[in-house]
Amino acid sequence: MEPKDAAPCCVPFALRVCSMSTLLLFNVFNGLIIGAFYAMMALGLSLILNLSGVINFAHGGFLAIGGYLAYTLVPFLGFWGALIVAPFLTAIVGVAIERVLIRPLYGRDPLYSLLLTFGLAFLIEDGTRFIWGAQSLPYRIPEALNSPLSTEFFFLTGYRVFMVALVALVVLGLFLILTRTRLGLRIRAGTLDLETVSVLGVNVRVLRNLNFGLGIYLAGLAGVLAVGMLGLTPTIGDSLIMPSFITIIVGGLGSLPGTLLGGLLIGVASGLTSVFYPSASEAVIYVIMAAVLIVRPRGLLGEEGRF
Amino acid sequence: MSRPISTIRRRTILKAAAAAGVAQVAAPFVWSARAADTVKIGLDNPLTGTYAALGKNELIGAQLALDQINAKGGILDRKVELLVEDSTSADTATAVQKANKLIERDQVNFLIGNINSGLAQAIANVAFEKGVFHIVPGGHTDTVTGSQCHWNVFRVCNTTRMETNSVSKLLLDKYGKKWYFITTDYAFGHSLQEGFEASLKVAGGTEVGADAVPLQSTDFSAYLIKAQSTNPDAIILLLAGDDMINCLKQAVQFGLDKKFHIAGAQQELEVNLGLPPEALFGDWVFEWYWKQPGVPHVEEFVAEIRKRSGGHVPTARTWFGFASIWTCKLAADKAKSLEAVKLAKAMQGLVLPPEVALMPNNPFYREGDNQLMPTLFVGHSQPAPKGGDPEDLFAVTQEVKGVDAALSVGDTGCKMVWPS
Numbered sequence: 001m002e003p004k005d006a007a008p009c010c011v012p013f014a015l016r017v018c019s020m021s022t023l024l025l026f027n028v029f030n031g032l033i034i035g036a037f038y039a040m041m042a043l044g045l046s047l048i049l050n051l052s053g054v055i056n057f058a059h060g061g062f063l064a065i066g067g068y069l070a071y072t073l074v075p076f077l078g079f080w081g082a083l084i085v086a087p088f089l090t091a092i093v094g095v096a097i098e099r100v101l102i103r104p105l106y107g108r109d110p111l112y113s114l115l116l117t118f119g120l121a122f123l124i125e126d127g128t129r130f131i132w133g134a135q136s137l138p139y140r141i142p143e144a145l146n147s148p149l150s151t152e153f154f155f156l157t158g159y160r161v162f163m164v165a166l167v168a169l170v171v172l173g174l175f176l177i178l179t180r181t182r183l184g185l186r187i188r189a190g191t192l193d194l195e196t197v198s199v200l201g202v203n204v205r206v207l208r209n210l211n212f213g214l215g216i217y218l219a220g221l222a223g224v225l226a227v228g229m230l231g232l233t234p235t236i237g238d239s240l241i242m243p244s245f246i247t248i249i250v251g252g253l254g255s256l257p258g259t260l261l262g263g264l265l266i267g268v269a270s271g272l273t274s275v276f277y278p279s280a281s282e283a284v285i286y287v288i289m290a291a292v293l294i295v296r297p298r299g300l301l302g303e304e305g306r307f
Numbered sequence: 308m309s310r311p312i313s314t315i316r317r318r319t320i321l322k323a324a325a326a327a328g329v330a331q332v333a334a335p336f337v338w339s340a341r342a343a344d345t346v347k348i349g350l351d352n353p354l355t356g357t358y359a360a361l362g363k364n365e366l367i368g369a370q371l372a373l374d375q376i377n378a379k380g381g382i383l384d385r386k387v388e389l390l391v392e393d394s395t396s397a398d399t400a401t402a403v404q405k406a407n408k409l410i411e412r413d414q415v416n417f418l419i420g421n422i423n424s425g426l427a428q429a430i431a432n433v434a435f436e437k438g439v440f441h442i443v444p445g446g447h448t449d450t451v452t453g454s455q456c457h458w459n460v461f462r463v464c465n466t467t468r469m470e471t472n473s474v475s476k477l478l479l480d481k482y483g484k485k486w487y488f489i490t491t492d493y494a495f496g497h498s499l500q501e502g503f504e505a506s507l508k509v510a511g512g513t514e515v516g517a518d519a520v521p522l523q524s525t526d527f528s529a530y531l532i533k534a535q536s537t538n539p540d541a542i543i544l545l546l547a548g549d550d551m552i553n554c555l556k557q558a559v560q561f562g563l564d565k566k567f568h569i570a571g572a573q574q575e576l577e578v579n580l581g582l583p584p585e586a587l588f589g590d591w592v593f594e595w596y597w598k599q600p601g602v603p604h605v606e607e608f609v610a611e612i613r614k615r616s617g618g619h620v621p622t623a624r625t626w627f628g629f630a631s632i633w634t635c636k637l638a639a640d641k642a643k644s645l646e647a648v649k650l651a652k653a654m655q656g657l658v659l660p661p662e663v664a665l666m667p668n669n670p671f672y673r674e675g676d677n678q679l680m681p682t683l684f685v686g687h688s689q690p691a692p693k694g695g696d697p698e699d700l701f702a703v704t705q706e707v708k709g710v711d712a713a714l715s716v717g718d719t720g721c722k723m724v725w726p727s
Contacts, residue, residue, distance in 0.1 A: 023536055030528050125355070134360040135619075136552055136581025146585065148562045155532055157560040229560070230525055231552030231581045235356060239525045274529030278518040279492050281529065 020275075026155060027271040033160050035267020036167040037222065039260045041240060042247035043174065044218030046259045049248070050191045051211045053110050054102060057117040059244065060237020061124030062216050066090040066223025067232050068132050071139055079142050083224050090220025091213040098212040103205065128234040136231040145228075163225050170221065171260060177214075178256070187211050191254070243270075246289045252302025261300055345388040346381065346645065348373075348635055349409030350628075351420035351430055352444070356396025357523050357548045358422045360577050361624045365422065365444055366391065367616050368628030376632065382639045389632075394421055394430075397522060402426040406433045416645045417442065417635040422624075424448035424495035431460040438726070440647045442634055444627040447573065448494040449502075449719065452678035456721035459651050461677040463630050464623075467495065468714055470572040470592045471502030473683040473707040475510075477590060482568040483540025484512030489530050489554060490545040492519040499545040499572050515539045520550070527554040531561055541568040544589075551578045555586045564588055574688060576622040579700035584690035593684040593701055595623035595666060603661045620698045626665060630679075633663040634672075648726060651677075668708050675716035675723060680709035
């Protein structure tokens with residue numbers, strides 16, 4: 001590294017940032033960035049849960065698959081190619097699994113599919129360990145994204161800004177799909193009354209299958225984005241699955257805007273807690289969940305009377 | 308027909324979330340067939356979770372040692388058998404349950420484990436209660452051979468204090484005396500930080516801040532923002548495994564490696580292998596390194612491990628597993644018995660022979676605290692040299708004798724009580 005005095009800007013900067021308000025502001029922004037990531041993962045969970053009633057415990061596993069597929073594809077397609085292709089391949093894996101394993105359980109008690117995806121998470125973890133090994137794998141991101149945009153706001157790295165922009169784009173795309181396309185209309189209608197949708201001639205099996213694929217696509221994309229910041233190991237999804245579940249509980253089951261809000265809220269809360277009491281930075285999201293369940297059990301934007 | 312969505316209740320989601328917590332600690336059983344007349348060594352180590360890669364490497368080293376020992380007639384002319392259990396990476400209850408199973412049901416003669424400091428201490432306490440000879444291969448917290456030492460518990464890897472003592476002078480001289488700690492929030496991290504704080508105090512340095520970070524954290528940005536705000540001479544990372552990878556990757560993206568010195572105590576080849584080249588920097592301690600020109604038997608060991616691990620070189624973890632199993636054999640040969648007290652007595656001052664030591668300075672088990680006194684390898688992480696081995700990711704600049712880095716037995720807090 002360069003000698004420290006080669007970066008003179010850091011001294012006056014440190015004096016300014018020492019003020020608590022600046023530190024808090026930094027962590028609010030930073031929390032929003034992390035929250036956006038949680039939200040994207042939770043949106044996939046929420047889509048699947050809303051239409052199919054499946055609590056997808058294997059969502060973190062699909063995230064890992066996305067990361068590993070990207071790692072495998074990078075030598076052939078480069079970073080950008082892998083970013084595009086890997087989530088689609090993950091979605092295809094998801095569609096196949098839905099068709100073979102999950103479809104037979106529709107109509108049964110939700111605990112069946114919960115237990116299935118619970119086991120599936122272990123299968124995926126051991127499967128990725130078997131194929132790619134237990135050792136963490138190095139994943140490089142383009143040089144242009146691998147540095148801060150400014151010295152002062154050093155936590156705004158190219159990669160984080162890119163990630164937030166991509167999440168915003170994906171969320172926008174998802175909302176357009178859900179509101180402007182025939183598929184989206186059917187998914188929304190199915191969420192409200194699947195039986196009527198079926199009676200009207202919509203192939204519900206295909207609808208659920210495509211919806212599951214869409215949810216897994218989001219998990220795969222989250223995986224590709226995650227490996228730019230985290231070590232690529234079979235357990236990469238483990239630490240991210242809980243915040244995702246809490247995101248949808250806090251935001252409100254059945255509400256996609258609520259999911260988005262929930263993700264941002266717990267991201268910011270976790271970031272701010274790190275300033276004062278780092279050991280509680282994970283626990284705080286559970287406290288928020290408990291508070292929401294006590295005060296507003298349906299979640300912040302959940303529909304009244306639905307749950 | 309009812310809509311599936313209507314059958315999902317909030318309580319179901321909460322139950323699911325609770326089950327997700329359970330999923331973090333659930334682990335498969337691993338077992339192998341046993342024969343009555345064999346000497347049994349139980350390995351209670353992580354095969355899943357954040358330390359799975361480290362556990363796998365210790366297992367590879369252990370299996371090599373096992374094969375070598377059996378090829379030479381076993382222990383006391385009996386074949387040796389390795390029983391492997393997955394302790395998980397962080398669940399003490401599971402690790403203790405597996406230790407009890409190995410001791411009571413499998414009746415192992417030797418117990419080995421664990422990588423996680425907290426789990427290692429818990430297993431050591433179980434082994435002490437049951438009077439079973441126990442070796443800790445890779446759990447570093449000082450208490451194992453310090454304030455909670457036991458007559459029957461021995462350790463191959465270094466204490467955290469040995470690690471901090473071996474590198475602290477270099478960091479103080481090279482970087483300055485204002486340090487910020489980012490520390491993993493369990494026994495290993497705590498005792499590393501205590502070690503560095505002691506060094507800092509002696510040198511008249513300042514701790515400008517410290518964060519205790521939950522194990523298996525993914526986002527280190529808040530801690531890095533805080534660290535930057537204190538303008539330290541060095542940001543000291545006292546993390547391990549995936550946590551270290553995540554933190555180093557994010558520090559590079561923040562450009563902090565260009566503004567501050569980032570270093571620490573323990574670093575592992577498994578971590579370096581998971582890092583992109585730009586994140587391979589900083590001064591650290593390796594507990595064993597595969598490139599030791601001129602040291603007897605190291606090249607043969609590296610070649611043998613490459614055959615067993617798809618061409619990968621051994622790491623310190625591989626050597627820990629290897630040395631632990633060989634220690635069982637050496638102790639039994641010296642004691643001419645499998646009785647725990649006799650084994651432990653035989654271990655006092657036992658020197659590892661060169662084909663097991665695989666390092667300079669004749670490592671030995673110190674009498675009084677049962678701690679191996681090996682050589683520590685101080686140096687810096689580096690990207691693989693052009694045209695060199697892609698796994699040559701560390702440059703050793705200094706070799707420190709374990710006895711020079713360790714506290715005296717009196718200062719460790721170990722008060723060994725032998726059975727009457």
